[in-house]
Amino acid sequence: MTDIGEVFIKHLGLIGQLSDEDKDALLSIKGEVRDLQRGEDVLKVGDRPSHAVVVFNGLLQRYTMSPQGKRQIHSFYLPTDAPCLETLHIVVMDNTLGAVAPSRIGLVPHPELFRVMDAHPKVLALIWRETLIQAAIFREWLMRNSQKLAHAQMAHFFCEIMTRARAAGLAQDDTCDLPITQEDLGDTLGMSTVHVNRTLMMLRAAGMVEFRGGKLMALDWEKLVEIAEFDPTYLHLRP
Amino acid sequence: MTDIGEVFIKHLGLIGQLSDEDKDALLSIKGEVRDLQRGEDVLKVGDRPSHAVVVFNGLLQRYTMSPQGKRQIHSFYLPTDAPCLETLHIVVMDNTLGAVAPSRIGLVPHPELFRVMDAHPKVLALIWRETLIQAAIFREWLMRNSQKLAHAQMAHFFCEIMTRARAAGLAQDDTCDLPITQEDLGDTLGMSTVHVNRTLMMLRAAGMVEFRGGKLMALDWEKLVEIAEFDPTYLHLRP
DNA sequence: CGGCCGGTTGATAACGCTCAAATGCGGTGG
DNA sequence: CCACCGCATTTGAGCGTTATCAACCGGCCG
DSSP states (O other): OOOHHHHHHHHHHTTSOOOHHHHHHHHTOOOEEEEEOTTOEEEOTTOOOSEEEEEEEEEEEEEEEOTTSOEEEEEEEOTTOOTTGGGGTOOSOSSEEEEEEEEEEEEEEHHHHHHHHHHOHHHHHHHHHHHHHHHHHHHHHHHHHHHSOHHHHHHHHHHHHHHHHHHTTOOBTTEEEOOOOHHHHHHHHTOOHHHHHHHHHHHHHTTSEEEETTEEEESOHHHHHHHHTOOGGGGOOOO | OOOHHHHHHHHHHTTSOOOHHHHHHHHTOOOEEEEEOTTOEEEOTTOOOSEEEEEEEEEEEEEEEOTTSOEEEEEEEOTTOOTTGGGGTOOSOSSEEEEEEEEEEEEEEHHHHHHHHHHOHHHHHHHHHHHHHHHHHHHHHHHHHHHSOHHHHHHHHHHHHHHHHHHTTOOBTTEEEOOOOHHHHHHHHTOOHHHHHHHHHHHHHTTSEEEETTEEEESOHHHHHHHHTOOGGGGOOOO
């Protein structure tokens, strides 16, 4: 599936309702399809983008690098997610969007989006809403990384990914793809690779979760949610 | 100054340009003025707000409480800031907005804002932009709390507050108000009160910054910026 | 004057980092 | 098919940062 409109319909449908006219308008959106290799960046710090992005498959990351070369990952974008909608109103990128795994994306020209939003207020409202939900996720990550212990942090992250994957129809049973390394996980949670490894083994030994070879398996979802104190409200998904 | 329109003009003026017509429209906004005591909340978790907020004076905080009663502060709002614009498109509050210090605020009915935004696309664009800048700040806080050492974290926070206060015309020389306790600071940076105290004394002893009695004084701004690795780009202020 | 809140100080322990090395594993070339 | 290489994961040991607990100080307000 490489139709930008379809992805928007699916993604925005998770957080609100679209009329048939809105959907038709979204389907009229034209953009460029592009393949990315692992580690390749699309939008970089300082860029003035003229496109937003949608993810067809693979996995994207949003991150910043500190002067000493430390990376902080701010978000992951699963297939059907639409990163960088904020570029519609933020001129200069203060972070970088890239592929963590080989990915296929769509580049959506801003004018196309403005055209649809101008004629369809509900689409504008939902796209705005999507950017606000991203902000809510940043807040949750701030809380998670600031005050949870390593194992609870990690459990919380896994809960979020699994919940989002399920909502997007990307999970089978209690399994979903998460093609990242332990180093990526460390740069997400703000902990060293060594500690990521040890924490991961604890969760594994406790029979809660298996994360290996880019696959995430929730072996005991209830327990995972419990130690993570995971409450999905902040994702603002439609019930 | 308790005119909501004037505050919006000032605040949005920091991040973009408004035409005279836009300004007139903003001045037509009517809302309720309210005084808050220290510790009083305006919008709570689970609320479905019908108003946004502007700060006339004092200081507001946005925060969440963990099940064990740990507080994470996500933002501070200085006078002229407009918190909770995101309630325009996010139905349910997943966090709480309250006063850290005695404050005077304006409650801005959503319909008033929609009325102005419908007729003035530039106002809509700037309000949207404002919510996106909030998100950029959350990202920076995530990075700060995840990978900086205590003293660098604190320096970074002080740099941000000072920069925002200066931009809003709230600072004299290298001094501005910051009416929070060391405990508040701890709940912001995700560290214990004891450690806040010790870190604060280090910065003080190093002659970089003085924070006492609700006043923040940058004694050596250059050095503060240096150890914080502070780069104000993420605030997206107009040059 | 007494109480309360915020700030300060000390001692101890937990958590997570760093450095360093070893293991496993998939892919490539001989 | 095997040897080798590079990358990710795993393991060990020692250290540093920060948390926790507890007590004390000092100012402000009733």
